[in-house]
Amino acid sequence: MCHLRAASPTPSFEEHADIQAGRETASDMFYLSATPQEAQVQQSASPAPSSPPPHISIRALRSEEKRLGKKGVPIVGSRRRRAALKTSSQIPFEQLPYQCFQEARKILQADREEKIHQIEVQRARIARLEAQDAAVSGGELYKKNRLDSMRRHLEELKILADINDPLIKKRFEDGLGNMNRPIYRYLADRKWRQYKRLILDQRITQHNIVPDVLPNMDPVADVDVAFSQRIVQPGDVVESRRTEKPPTLRVQVFDKGERLVTVAVIDSDVPNVEKDAFDFRCHFLACNVPLSPVTPSMPLGTMPKENVVLPWQPPFAQKGAPWQRMSVFILQQREGKIVDVAAVKENTERHGFVLRSFVDRHLLKPVGVGLFRSKWDEWTEGVMKRADIEGADIEFKRKKIEPLPYKKKDGARYR
Amino acid sequence: MLLPRLCAPTRAAFAASRNPHTTSSISNTALEAIRCSNAAPATTILSFVRHATHQSEGRANGPKDGPGKRLGAKKTGEQYVIPGNIIFRQRGTLWFPGENCDIGRDHTIFATQPGYVKYYKDPLKHPKRQYIGVVFERHQTLPVPPNAARRRRLGMLAVKREDIEEAREDAVGDLVEGANSGEGMVRETPREDKVPQVVKTGNKELVMRPGYMYREANWQIGRAAEKKGVKVNKFDRGDRFTAWRKRNARKERNAESRRLRTKKK
Numbered sequence: 001m002c003h004l005r006a007a008s009p010t011p012s013f014e015e016h017a018d019i020q021a022g023r024e025t026a027s028d029m030f031y032l033s034a035t036p037q038e039a040q041v042q043q044s045a046s047p048a049p050s051s052p053p054p055h056i057s058i059r060a061l062r063s064e065e066k067r068l069g070k071k072g073v074p075i076v077g078s079r080r081r082r083a084a085l086k087t088s089s090q091i092p093f094e095q096l097p098y099q100c101f102q103e104a105r106k107i108l109q110a111d112r113e114e115k116i117h118q119i120e121v122q123r124a125r126i127a128r129l130e131a132q133d134a135a136v137s138g139g140e141l142y143k144k145n146r147l148d149s150m151r152r153h154l155e156e157l158k159i160l161a162d163i164n165d166p167l168i169k170k171r172f173e174d175g176l177g178n179m180n181r182p183i184y185r186y187l188a189d190r191k192w193r194q195y196k197r198l199i200l201d202q203r204i205t206q207h208n209i210v211p212d213v214l215p216n217m218d219p220v221a222d223v224d225v226a227f228s229q230r231i232v233q234p235g236d237v238v239e240s241r242r243t244e245k246p247p248t249l250r251v252q253v254f255d256k257g258e259r260l261v262t263v264a265v266i267d268s269d270v271p272n273v274e275k276d277a278f279d280f281r282c283h284f285l286a287c288n289v290p291l292s293p294v295t296p297s298m299p300l301g302t303m304p305k306e307n308v309v310l311p312w313q314p315p316f317a318q319k320g321a322p323w324q325r326m327s328v329f330i331l332q333q334r335e336g337k338i339v340d341v342a343a344v345k346e347n348t349e350r351h352g353f354v355l356r357s358f359v360d361r362h363l364l365k366p367v368g369v370g371l372f373r374s375k376w377d378e379w380t381e382g383v384m385k386r387a388d389i390e391g392a393d394i395e396f397k398r399k400k401i402e403p404l405p406y407k408k409k410d411g412a413r414y415r
Numbered sequence: 416m417l418l419p420r421l422c423a424p425t426r427a428a429f430a431a432s433r434n435p436h437t438t439s440s441i442s443n444t445a446l447e448a449i450r451c452s453n454a455a456p457a458t459t460i461l462s463f464v465r466h467a468t469h470q471s472e473g474r475a476n477g478p479k480d481g482p483g484k485r486l487g488a489k490k491t492g493e494q495y496v497i498p499g500n501i502i503f504r505q506r507g508t509l510w511f512p513g514e515n516c517d518i519g520r521d522h523t524i525f526a527t528q529p530g531y532v533k534y535y536k537d538p539l540k541h542p543k544r545q546y547i548g549v550v551f552e553r554h555q556t557l558p559v560p561p562n563a564a565r566r567r568r569l570g571m572l573a574v575k576r577e578d579i580e581e582a583r584e585d586a587v588g589d590l591v592e593g594a595n596s597g598e599g600m601v602r603e604t605p606r607e608d609k610v611p612q613v614v615k616t617g618n619k620e621l622v623m624r625p626g627y628m629y630r631e632a633n634w635q636i637g638r639a640a641e642k643k644g645v646k647v648n649k650f651d652r653g654d655r656f657t658a659w660r661k662r663n664a665r666k667e668r669n670a671e672s673r674r675l676r677t678k679k680k
Contacts, residue, residue: 208565210562211561211562211563211564211565212564212565213564215562215563216562271569271571271573272569273569273571273572273573275569276568276569276570277566277567277568277569278567278569318573319576320571321571356564392576393575393576393579394573394574394575394576395573395574395575395576395577396571396572396573396574397571397572397574398570398571398572399570399571399572401497401498401529401570402497403497404495404496404497404500
């Protein structure tokens, strides 16, 4: 999990041509990818397929993976799977000598044909209804609802057509799924909801992110926060020297299309001694960041200047202060609505930035969240000095609570 | 082994003697006849005993009216409390801990933050429960609306850090020349006005210290244990046994000194 998954090499698929393309790819039933480019990738990922070395140290494997990652070669599957691939006889699916297996494949293919036929029928129906006059089809609202439900059914059919395809399953598990196709998005969403989202939900509740920073939130996008190539588990305490440089986000959305998002990193535990309470501080703010299912990578350090409202300020917690919750929010902007960065820049300050009102003002919808925590450690002082932040010479100490005056009871009563 | 077989004839004889038709039937009827002929009035004594079904003595039927347990509210609504103050004593959970409150082992509700006590219900949290909470300002109310940011108190003071390493002038010894200019040359011999007067006694070097006395320097005294090789175990918070021993030793010492004091008087 320590590597960010690279974007798929062939992102330009049209949505309506998906099924056609899928049918073609389904025919190449090679266990390894059939296209020469992918085959080459496979070979470079597994340098010596003929003679597997008897024992390789993890360190050697890791350095090899790092080398390939730097080259831009996607690393396929897990280490175990790559090792298995090296030793397996790579016979294509149609030539496998298992009669039952071949019969089962035939059934699956027939089912797929049927689903594709249903898709065509559904598309024709939708086109017919769209062309129809609203008065004939029972009113504008009725027509809209009917079209919505028909489109939903069409999406379901698209997924059902591909869900039983072993090659699609293999490609998804190898991390080679094309996120433009609904089936891969569906599989990725399901996988995320099975484990990562549950953890995230728990952390949001445990750290009270939801009532404190935003009134409510329903994460629909998978957000990974990575400092120097290392993903932080939601809610982890991260050393201040690691968080000095801005993180790279991997934001995977599971619905189609490009959209603009606002990215905000908020510290919700800034101590305020005068108020005897906590404030908010914004550590990063960027608007109008394009995001689509195939472009999940979002390096905060190299964002174009016209998008950035507040550049990265390293998170810090002064000595003695309680740990500070840093939350990374992905806020989806309304369709076709662009935030005026210059205007936002003018009336936005880091200290006292309230995300609730910002979200309300710009009609944003929170879609994803990432969490980490920061604490005073031995590197914080240096980090603060380098970033020109004052207050490293201050230490927080607990205020003594005055005891209530003791009321002396009348001794005579107790004699 | 032979016993059952030997006993068999005896058993048969015994069974025959117990047969009512053969021997005892005659005698029974005779007795009845005698009873009937005896015309004396029968004195029928009804010996009717009613045994206890409940235990009347013992613990279960003891005094009903024991000492009161002093339960109930110890602080009223809006009263000021500090952390640890007991707000309510109860058997079971008549009241539940709300904001800035907690519940003890015997269901006592106590405050965890300084503030004002509020008794309230929170139907969104639980439809039937009643809660005791503490708010920071008297005018604040409970329950807080759902999805509102929590009210939190810092409860801390900002002070200057003590462990900062400053430009340490005092750390520069008298062997260092030009300490202020920053060159930092080390002299061969100490400065003349800093040459200490030394007296040797035994293997100790006693120096004239401020206060006009010859004694070891403070750092030497501080290192005495190290020189002697005294080993001190590192303090372990969880080592309760050592803590207990030390505590008892201290108590003993104190008691001893107290005794001595009283003797003097």
